[in-house]
Amino acid sequence: QKEVEQNSGPLSVPEGAxxxxxCTYSDRGSQSFFWYRQYSGKSPELIMFIYSNGDKxxxxxxxxxxxxxxxxxxxxxxSQPSDSATYLCAGSDTGRxxxxxxxxxxxQVQP
Amino acid sequence: GAVVxxxxxxxxxxSGTSVKIECRSLDFQATTMFWYRQFPKQSLMLMATSNExxxxxxxxxxxxxxxLINHASLTLSTLTVTSAHPEDSSFYICSARVRREGHxxxxxxxxxxxxVL
Numbered sequence: 001q002k003e004v005e006q007n008s009g010p011l012s013v014p015e016g017a018x019x020x021x022x023c024t025y026s027d028r029g030s031q032s033f034f035w036y037r038q039y040s041g042k043s044p045e046l047i048m049f050i051y052s053n054g055d056k057x058x059x060x061x062x063x064x065x066x067x068x069x070x071x072x073x074x075x076x077x078x079s080q081p082s083d084s085a086t087y088l089c090a091g092s093d094t095g096r097x098x099x100x101x102x103x104x105x106x107x108q109v110q111p
Numbered sequence: 112g113a114v115v116x117x118x119x120x121x122x123x124x125x126s127g128t129s130v131k132i133e134c135r136s137l138d139f140q141a142t143t144m145f146w147y148r149q150f151p152k153q154s155l156m157l158m159a160t161s162n163e164x165x166x167x168x169x170x171x172x173x174x175x176x177x178x179l180i181n182h183a184s185l186t187l188s189t190l191t192v193t194s195a196h197p198e199d200s201s202f203y204i205c206s207a208r209v210r211r212e213g214h215x216x217x218x219x220x221x222x223x224x225x226x227v228l
Contacts, residue, residue, distance in 0.1 A: 032214055043204045043222040044155070051214060088155070092215070097208070098145045099217050103154035 003027055004091050006102035014110050019076040021105050023089030026070065030091040033065060034099060035074045038086045047087075048074065079109045113139050113209045117220035124195055125228055131191045132223045134205030140185035141207035145217070146178075149202045161188040161205075195227045 004025050013019045025033070032051045036044035050056045050063040050072070062075040072091075076083055086106045090099040114137040124130050134144055144161040159180055160168040167180035179191040192199055204222040208215045 034217065036219075041202075041224075043202075043219040046216060046218060049214070049216060090217070097143055097160055098157050098206075101155045 003100045004089055004102040006087075006089050006105045008103060009106040010108050011105055012108045012110060013079050015079060015081060017079050019079045019083065019107055019109070021074040021076070021087050021089075021107065023072040023074075023102055024070055025072065025089075025091045027091065027100075028067075028070065032092045033063070033072045034090040035061075035063060035072075036088040036090065036101075037083075038088055038104065040085075044088055076107075079107075081109045081111045083107060084109045113207065113216070113218045115205065115207050115218050115220040117205055117223050119223060120221060121224040121226075123226045123228065126196050127194055129191055129193045130195055130225060131189055132203055132205075132225075134188045134190070134207075134220050136186045136207050139207075139209055141188075141209070142185060144182060144188040144205055144207045146180065146188075146190050147204045147206065147219075149204060149222075155204070158190075163188075192225065195225070197227045200225055200227045 006023050034049045035047045037047050038044045048063045050065045056063045060077045064073045086104040088104045089102040116135045118133045142163045146158045147155045148158050149155050157170050158173045161180045161182040163182045169175045182188040202222050202224050206217050206219040208217045
């Protein structure tokens with residue numbers, strides 16, 4: 001079982017809709033979680049991080065964390081074609097200094 | 112934000128040659144940097160953790176004699192791919208963690224695309 005799991009997609013949503021990206025993790029000791037966006041041929045770019053249970057909002061993005069269910073999500077409101085990318089979920093596993101990344105979910109926003 | 116740079120952004124080399132990739136933290140000091148590799152349409156794979164002033168820690172399956180890592184200063188880590196072969200062609204990305212507000216965030220460099228002919 002992978003430590004951080006994501007559905008590879010593609011997830012296709014129409015422009016203006018809400019895109020919901022999900023991630024589960026296996027290490028209950030993980031304290032912090034990160035969402036990165038990666039455009040094709042580019043390196044990952046940090047979008048949001050979340051440490052506490054509940055929701056965290058930043059502009060059109062909302063990260064949600066449920067430690068009891070070991071579940072992290074990212075909501076993108078008013079999706080735009082420019083949001084089309086691969087979204088990587090990452091967690092800080094205990095005992096490792098580097099983040100552990102999921103395989104990513106490819107999002108396609110249809111104009 | 113924390114800025115990480117890489118050089119070169121792309122390189123094409125002949126099989127058997129060695130290639131050095133530099134990773135720099137521009138506005139902060141990084142005692143630890145990470146090197147990742149990403150093949151097309153695949154996820155990031157951590158290769159090694161680079162520690163300033165000490166030996167790098169390699170992930171299982173990564174040949175330390177082939178991928179030489181040197182972290183000579185708090186702002187520079189280098190990855191040298193020795194005797195590169197076509198199967199080493201990949202996107203190499205470095206990153207560094209920065210402590211902010213009691214938590215660590217990880218920022219990536221722009222990556223280096225290596226093509227071995």
